[in-house]
Structure formats: structure tokens, C-alpha cells
Amino acid sequence: MTQTVFAPWDDPDQQPLIRFQNVTKRFGEFVAIDDLTLDIFEREFFALLGPSGCGKTTMMRMLAGFESISEGRIELSGKDIGHVPPNKRAVNMMFQSYALFPHLSVWDNIAFGLRRDRKSKEEIDSRVTEMLKLTRLEKFARRKPHQISGGQRQRVALARSLAKAPKLLLLDEPLGALDKKLRQDTQFELMDIQESTGTTFVIVTHDQEEAMTVASRVAVMDEGRVIQVATPANIYEYPNSVYVADFIGDVNIIDAKARPMGENTYALDWIDGQPPLRAESKTGFSEGQQAHLAIRPEKIRITKEKPEDAPNALEGKVLDIAYLGNLSTYHVQLPGGQVIKAQTANTRRIARRDITWEDPVWVSWSATAGVLLEH
Numbered sequence: 001m002t003q004t005v006f007a008p009w010d011d012p013d014q015q016p017l018i019r020f021q022n023v024t025k026r027f028g029e030f031v032a033i034d035d036l037t038l039d040i041f042e043r044e045f046f047a048l049l050g051p052s053g054c055g056k057t058t059m060m061r062m063l064a065g066f067e068s069i070s071e072g073r074i075e076l077s078g079k080d081i082g083h084v085p086p087n088k089r090a091v092n093m094m095f096q097s098y099a100l101f102p103h104l105s106v107w108d109n110i111a112f113g114l115r116r117d118r119k120s121k122e123e124i125d126s127r128v129t130e131m132l133k134l135t136r137l138e139k140f141a142r143r144k145p146h147q148i149s150g151g152q153r154q155r156v157a158l159a160r161s162l163a164k165a166p167k168l169l170l171l172d173e174p175l176g177a178l179d180k181k182l183r184q185d186t187q188f189e190l191m192d193i194q195e196s197t198g199t200t201f202v203i204v205t206h207d208q209e210e211a212m213t214v215a216s217r218v219a220v221m222d223e224g225r226v227i228q229v230a231t232p233a234n235i236y237e238y239p240n241s242v243y244v245a246d247f248i249g250d251v252n253i254i255d256a257k258a259r260p261m262g263e264n265t266y267a268l269d270w271i272d273g274q275p276p277l278r279a280e281s282k283t284g285f286s287e288g289q290q291a292h293l294a295i296r297p298e299k300i301r302i303t304k305e306k307p308e309d310a311p312n313a314l315e316g317k318v319l320d321i322a323y324l325g326n327l328s329t330y331h332v333q334l335p336g337g338q339v340i341k342a343q344t345a346n347t348r349r350i351a352r353r354d355i356t357w358e359d360p361v362w363v364s365w366s367a368t369a370g371v372l373l374e375h
Contacts, residue, residue, distance in 0.1 A: 006216060007231075008041040015078065017042040017167065017200050018063065023072035025058055025224075032058045034224035035072070042167075045194050045201045047211035050221035050247075056204045058224075060170050063202065064093045077167065092166040096173040098157035100145040107132070107141040110159045117164065131159035134193060151182045155189070162197060171203040175210065187213045208248050212236065220244050236296075242373055245294040250329070252300070252340050254293040258285035258372070266372065268293060271336040278311040281372035295370035297343035302330050302355060303362050310364035316340065318359045330355065332363050 008014040016039035025033040033055045040046045048056035061067040062074060065086035073080050081089055100109050110131050114124045132138045135155040140148050145156065154174065161169055174190075175183045191214050194201045205211050211218045212232040219229045220243075228240045239245035242253055256268035256277065266285055267276040270293075277293065285291055307313050319339060320331035323346075330342045342363050355361060 006043070008044070009039070009217065014041060016040060016075075017044075017077060018202075019075040020059070021073050021075070023059075023062070023074060024070050025055075025062060025067065026070045032224055033062070036224070036226060038219060038226055038229065040200065040202060042200055043198050044216045045191065045203070045214055047215035047218045048202065048204045048221060049206070049208060049211040049218050051206060054221040055224040056221050057172060060093070060172060060202065060204050063168070064091055064170055065089050066093075090167040091170065092161045092164060092168070093170040093172065094157050094161040094174055096176050098145075098153050098177075100153060100156055100160075102145055105142050105144055106137055106148070106156050109145070109156055110163050112160065113164050127163055131163050134162070134196065135159040135189075150178055151186055154178065154186060158190070158193065162193070162199060166199065168200045168202065171201060173205055174203065175205075175207075183210070184213075190214055212248070220247055238371060239294060239373070241375055242292050242294065245371065245373065250297050250341060250343075252295045252297065254295070254338070254370075256291055256293060258289050258291040259287055260285065265367070266291070268372075271334075271338070274314070274334075274336065278367045279370055279372050280367045283372060283374065285372065285374075289374075292373045292375075293370045294373055295365055297329055297341040298327075299369040300340065300342040300363050300365045302332065302342040302344060303364070304355065304359070306362050307364045311367045312369075313362050313364040314340070315360065315362055318355060318357055318361055321357065328353070330361070332361055334363075 018040040020036050020038040023033055023036045024031065048059060050056050058067060062069055065084060069082050073082055075081065107128055110128045111124050114127055132141055135158055137152065137155055137159065140152060145153055175186055178186060187210060203214065215232060217229060217231055218235050219226045220235065221227065222243060228235060228244045235244060235248055239248065245251045246253065254270050256270035259267040259269065261267050264280050264282055266279050266281060268279055268291065269276050279293055314334055316332040316334045318330055319333045322329040326346055328344055328346055332340050332342060334340060340363050
């Protein structure tokens with residue numbers, strides 16, 4: 001049985017759940033969101049990713065109804081929600097601080113919204129039990145928030161947000177307060193919960209690793225604009241700009257002038273006195289056009305001997321080594337002074353490593369290893 005790939009954004013017949021249409025948000029003179037158009041589909045786990053101040057939280061607050069729109073419109077299920085008050089939207093928001101009621105038990109925290117909606121006792125009991133099970137909190141139902149761990153409090157906040165079965169759950173830096181190990185575990189829990197409930201999740205984060213782990217698609221933002229929207233794999237492998245390449249993961253950027261050499265093949269003149277580099281690109285570049293070659297460190301080989309058959313091989317010396325347990329990143333200085341990072345998996349014990357500081361080495365990569373970018 002073949003598994004169908006979840007990609008509603010590739011299907012022209014699919015209607016988005018959320019639609020931002022030419023949305024602008026101003027605070028006085030300051031433009032926080034600049035003419036933004038974006039579609040998010042049902043059942044998506046969508047990440048808004050960018051540095052502080054890029055507008056991602058403002059977007060989320062507009063979706064929740066806490067901020068008004070200066071221009072444009074936001075639709076939820078085809079309806080304009082610009083004038084719908086927050087409590088009338090099928091949207092729930094989970095805050096970074098979790099905002100749990102300290103005097104209420106885990107059970108009562110989860111039941112809070114249902115009681116306010118005047119649900120029957122049977123409905124509340126059944127829904128809270130379901131949420132406790134979903135978030136694996138049954139054992140903690142009678143405890144108060146201060147009697148459980150940070151990760152458990154985070155799950156209580158999630159259970160409370162999902163109890164009212166919103167169409168859309170907004171998560172603002174939800175894992176920011178957790179330590180790295182717990183954060184990673186919780187990311188997978190979030191993905192499982194999102195999948196089993198089928199709720200559309202939109203998460204705001206400045207943590208690229210988190211966005212790449214949990215999301216079906218990622219929108220990389222800068223200064224109120226969306227720079228690229230794509231699946232995590234495509235954002236990583238096919239960034240559309242130096243900004244995106246640089247924001248996601250580690251990358252080497254080599255500035256050069258492009259010379260067409262045949263179909264989709266270019267020579268790159270990058271520094272005087274060094275042979276041109278070779279790159280393949282489906283994006284067209286004209287003779288002498290400025291280009292930027294973005295190559296991930298794991299796609300660069302580092303060797304002591306000159307490789308025989310590599311289309312790109314440069315000599316340098318090891319300036320620095322960052323040992324990350326499973327990986328080592330070598331910083332190699334080239335003759336022109338530029339530093340290239342090459343990454344290798346540590347399959348052998350560190351004592352048996354054959355390349356060390358100050359060693360003369362060769363870094364090499366194929367013509368298809370990098371992405372040629374215009375800007």
C-alpha cells in the first residue's frame with residue numbers, strides 16, 4: 001500500500017483554511033507586516049520562522065484577533081474574520097508562558113474553557129478525560145501546576161487549548177522555556193498530537209531546528225515579509241536567497257561572477273589567481289552576472305591528498321575544528337583568506353583522527369553540491 005504524501009499546497013483544487021490577502025499592519029509609522037499574502041491549509045503544521053522583530057508574532061496575533069489589520073483581509077474557512085472578536089473565532093492560542101491558573105488542578109485548568117461555554121458535566125468529563133489521555137497526563141489530573149515539571153505544564157496548556165476543538169491552534173514559542181533535550185522530546189509529542197487530532201497548528205519560533213523538525217511547511221520571514229514558503233527539505237536544499245540559506249543551518253557562501261559554459265553549467269570567477277569553480281543551476285545567469293554559491297558544510301569533502309576527479313578542489317589549511325560529538329566541522333582557510341566549513345561524521349574515535357589544526361588539506365565538492373543564488 002502506497003502512502004499518499006500530504007501536500008495540499010500542490011493541489012490547485014484545495015481551498016486553504018487560512019488566507020492572508022495583501023495584509024499590512026502598521027503601528028504608527030512602523031510597518032510590522034508589509035503587504036503579506038499567504039495560504040495555510042487544513043491539518044498543516046505550519047511554522048513562522050524568523051529573527052526577533054520580523055513580524056511573526058504580529059501575524060499570529062492578527063489571526064487570534066488580538067491585533068487589528070491596517071489593510072487587506074484574513075480569511076478562515078473562506079470567511080473574512082477581520083471584524084470577528086477573539087472569543088468568537090474557531091481559533092485558540094497557546095502562550096509561551098502557558099498562562100495556567102496556579103490555584104486550579106490540571107483537570108480544572110483543562111476544563112476551564114468548557115465550563116465557560118456552559119457545556120454539560122458529562123461533556124466536560126468526557127472531553128477532559130480524552131485530553132488527559134492524549135497528552136499522557138492522567139496520573140497528574142489532581143495536581144496543581146507548581147507540582148509538575150515544565151514539560152508537563154506545557155502539555156496541560158496544550159490540552160486546555162485543544163479541549164474546545166478549535167479549527168486552528170496558534171502556538172507562540174511554545175517550547176522556549178524548556179531545556180534542549182526536553183524540547184526535542186516535546187517536539188515529537190507535539191507532532192503526534194497534531195496528527196492524531198487533525199487540528200491545524202501554526203507555530204511561531206525563532207529556532208530553525210524546531211521549525212525544520214515539526215513543520216509540514218515553513219515560512220521564513222524578515223522585516224514583515226515572507227521571503228520563502230516551502231517544505232523544510234526544500235528550504236534547506238533549495239533556498240531562494242542568501243538570506244534563507246544563511247538563516248537555515250550552516251552554509252558557505254562564495255561570491256562570484258558567473259560565465260555560462262553550456263546548458264545549466266557555469267564557471268564562477270571568485271578570486272584572482274584561483275581557477276574558476278564549476279556549478280550547475282537551473283536558474284539562468286548572464287555573462288559576468290553577480291552570483292552567490294551556497295554550499296552546506298556536509299556536502300564538502302576534506303582530504304589530505306588532492307582528489308583526482310572533483311570538479312571543484314581547493315587547497316587550504318585547517319584553522320579550527322569544532323567537535324560536536326557526532327560531527328566535526330573543519331574551518332579551512334583558503335589562499336585568498338576566505339574560510340570554508342567542511343563537515344564530517346565522526347565514525348571513528350577522536351584520537352584516531354588524521355586531520356588536525358594547521359594541516360594542509362584539500363576541500364572539494366561536486367558541480368551540483370551547491371545552489372547558485374541571484375541575491
